[in-house]
Amino acid sequence: MGIEITGLLGLIWLIIVIWAIVKVAKSPAGALPKLLWILILLFFPLIGLIIWFLLGPKG
Template structure:
């Protein structure tokens, strides 16, 4: 019972982090194609995509 609640909390936090990253990508100065690629990567490869975006993504 406790594990489900903790897992749900971590899942919610993870969802918020991914949504934050998608919003930051959408608001960046990158071109439309670059934004679309980053968003697709974040959606389909969330952990790898988030790390890659933080390291190599558009700054702005």
């Protein structure tokens, strides 16, 4: 039972990170800020996602 729950949570986490990367890529920001946000989200998924939710694009 624990493996299924862990797998499901991992899948949900992956979907959230991919959603954040897509939102960054579609934002009107310049190329360098987009690249930096995407790299932060890829290399530091937990911290990067929290920072992106707090400081990222609004609306």
